Amino acid sequence: MAGGKLRVGIAGIGTVGGGLVKLFADEKSRLNEKMELVAVSARNRSRTRSFDISPYKWFDDPVELARQPDIDVVVELIGGSDGPAKRAVEIALARGAHVVTANKALIAVHGAELAGLSEEHGAKLMFEAAVGGGVPMIKALKESLAGCRAQSVAGILNGTCNYILTEMEHAGRSFEDVLADAQRLGYAEADPTMDVGGFDAAHKLTILSAIAFGARPDFEHVRIEGIEGVTLTDIRLASKLGYRIKLIAKGELIDGKVSMHVRPALLSFDHPLAAIAGSLNALVVDAEPVGQLTFIGRGAGEGPTASSVASDLLDIAEGRGGPAFGRPLAQLADAPRATPAERGRFYMRVLVEDKPGVVAALSDRLAHENISIESFLQMPAYGEPAVPIVLTTQTCTRAALDAAARAIESLDAVTEPPRVMPVEEHGSRRPPWSQR
C-alpha cells in the first residue's frame, strides 16, 4: 500500500473490466478514496477501447500482473475454471494479495482449494460479481443472513436462458429462432452450451449453496438440465394451465443434506420468480427466522457486474469481508449429498395421434401408478397428424411418474417420449394439506 491506498491490478479488461476501469476513471467515485488502479492486463494491448488504459502499467500476461509485489489487490476478470485465471488467482493469494473475481466457474470448481490458500496467506478472496451480476446475493447470504438458518435458495441465475424463455413466450418463437437472434445480438455465445445447458447457472448455484448451507462448494453434485428441450408448445400450453416455464437453480437442505439442481420447471404465475422477465436475475431465499427474501436485478453486463466488483473492493479497503464462503474452510461441512426421494407435482406433455381411446389409455397408465391428474388440456388438432396433450399431476413421486411415462411411451398412439418437468412450489403459498 503506497500512500495508504490499496494498489489494484485488473487482469482482463473486456466488458466488466472496462466498466471497472471507467469507475476508477470517475474522480468522484468512492473507489478512488481508498484505492488506486495501477495495472491492467489483457490479450491485446492495441485493441480499440472506449476507455483509456495509458495511465496504467500494462501486462501481456495476467500471471505476471498477479506476481507484482506492489499490487495489493488482483481483480481477475479473465474467466474459465482453469488456465491463466486460476494461475493468476493462486499466485496472488499465495503472496498474500487479495483477490476479487467474477469467475463463477473457477469458484464453483476450485473454491474450497482457493479459500484454503486465502486463509493460509491472510489474503481475502471475494466474488460477489460471480453470481447475479449486480444483485448482492453473496453478501446477503454471507452477512445479512449470518444469524439465520437457510432452508433453500432458488433463483433465476442465467440471463441468457431467461431472455430466451421470455422471448419465446412473448413473441411466440421457437427456441432455435430466439437463440440464433440472441447470438447475433451478442446476448448468447457462439457456443451456447454453458448458458442454455444450465452449466453457468449450476456454477452460480454451487457458490450460493455453499454459503447458504455452510458446506464446501461441490459443483459435481449439481443435477443439471438445460432449456434445449423446452418447446413453444410447452410454454403455450403450460401458460393455459396457469404456469410459466423458467430455468430454476435450486439448492435446499433435506434432512441436513444438500440437494442442488438446475432444471426447467413450471411456476404458477404468482410465484415470486414467475414475473422475472428478460435478462433479469433473481434469488429467493427461505431462512429461519427471517422468512422469505427476494432479490432482483440485472444479472450481467458492464455496469452491474463492475458495481459488484467495486463493492468487493470497498469491502476489502474498509476492512470488511470475512472468509470466502462466510465461514472458515474448516467449519464448512463436507456437503453430505442428499438423494431426495423426489415428490411433488409434475407437468407432462405427450404427443399423440388423434384417435379414440387415447385419453382413456393415458389416464389409465397414470392411475396404475396411483397418480391423480390435477389439470388436463388437449387442444384441437387442426388437421395435424399428432396433437399435444399436457397435464399436471397431483403430488406423487418422481419414480411413479417415470414409470407411468414409460408405460405411456409404449402406447401405440404416442409418437415420442413424454416430456416431464416439475412444478416448482412456492413455499409460503402451499396449502397445509400438501406437505411433502
Next chain:
Amino acid sequence: MAGGKLRVGIAGIGTVGGGLVKLFADEKSRLNEKMELVAVSARNRSRTRSFDISPYKWFDDPVELARQPDIDVVVELIGGSDGPAKRAVEIALARGAHVVTANKALIAVHGAELAGLSEEHGAKLMFEAAVGGGVPMIKALKESLAGCRAQSVAGILNGTCNYILTEMEHAGRSFEDVLADAQRLGYAEADPTMDVGGFDAAHKLTILSAIAFGARPDFEHVRIEGIEGVTLTDIRLASKLGYRIKLIAKGELIDGKVSMHVRPALLSFDHPLAAIAGSLNALVVDAEPVGQLTFIGRGAGEGPTASSVASDLLDIAEGRGGPAFGRPLAQLADAPRATPAERGRFYMRVLVEDKPGVVAALSDRLAHENISIESFLQMPAYGEPAVPIVLTTQTCTRAALDAAARAIESLDAVTEPPRVMPVEEHGSRRPPWSQR
C-alpha cells in the same frame, strides 16, 4: 470483552427483543460463537414470556443497563425518538459501547447527532432492523452500492398500510373496516397514526435517503401524506384503469438535491412494487452503474427483525460495519432540499351529481390548464345521488392540476373536493418520448 466474546445487553424484550433472546438461546446459532447475552431490561420483570430470562442480569431501567461498563454492545429495542431509548443509546455510545437499534424514529430524528457521538467515541451505531424488518436494505445501500451513485429509492416500507390497502382491494372492504380488524388482530396499534398517517414510512425513508444520497438524515424535510383518504372507490376504479394504489416512500436526487415524500400513489400492475401484497416490505433502488435493484421480504415481526439485529451484531463481532450512514458524518452533505416543480401523470376522483354537461365541464376545466386526459372512467350511478368519475392525466405540472382541481371543485355539480394522487412511474419502462 470477557473471554474474547462480546457481552451483549438488550434493552426492551418485547416481540423483537424476545426473538433475539430466542436466537441467543439456540446453542448452534452463530451469535453464540462470538457473543454472549448477559443482561436484559424491560418494564415488567415478572410478565409471562415465551422465553427464559433467568440466565441474564435484569435491569428495570434501560439507562442503567446501558451504563454497565462490562456490557460491550447495547441493543436498544424500546422505541420512540426520545425518552429512555435515546438516553440509553447516548449513554452507551458516550462510554464507547456499540449500539444496535431497531428504532427508526430515533435514527430518523437524531441520527446525525448519534452518529457524531459514535464517531467521537469509536463505538459503532447500527440499525439494519430499523428499516424493512428482515430485508437488508441498509447493508445493500451502505456496502453493496458503495461504488454506485443512487438516483432514487422507492419502497413499500410500512406493512400495516400495505396490509390495509391489500385487504381493501381483495376483500372489497372500507379503510375503517379493515383498520378496525387489523387493530383487533394486533397488526395495527390502538393509535394508528404513526402507521396510516405515513410517519413510520417517513422515518424509514429518511434513513434510507441519508445513506443512498450521502446526506444528513433530515426527517423534517419529508412531505408526508397517509392512506386515510384512500377509499374503496379509488381502489376499485383505479384498478379498472390498470393501476393499484400503494403507499410509496420515495427519495430521489433532483439536480443534486434530495426530495423525499411518502404518499399514496397509483402503480401500473407491472410496476415492481405493485405485486407487493399484505404486510411485505420492498425497496427498489435505481443507481448507476448497477441499474435497478429490488429487495422484498417480511418488513416486521419477531423473526425478520431479530434476524436483522443479529446481522448487525455479527457485523460488529466480525469487525465489519462502517460509519452509521455509510460515510463519516463530516462527509455527509447538508441535505440541500429539492423543491421539485412536480411534473407527472395524476389520478383525479371527482364526485358529481349525475346530470347533463358534467363531463363537458370537467374536461373543459382540465383543458383550460392545458391538461390532456389519458384515461377516463364513469360508472353507472345505480340511482345514487352522486357518481364518481375518475381519470388519469397525461404528463402535466402539479400546479396546473391543482388549479384545475380548484376550478372543478367550484362547479355546481361537484359535491366534494376532487381527490388527487400521483401515478408512480416505473423508470425503466417509461417510453422514451415521456421524458419529464
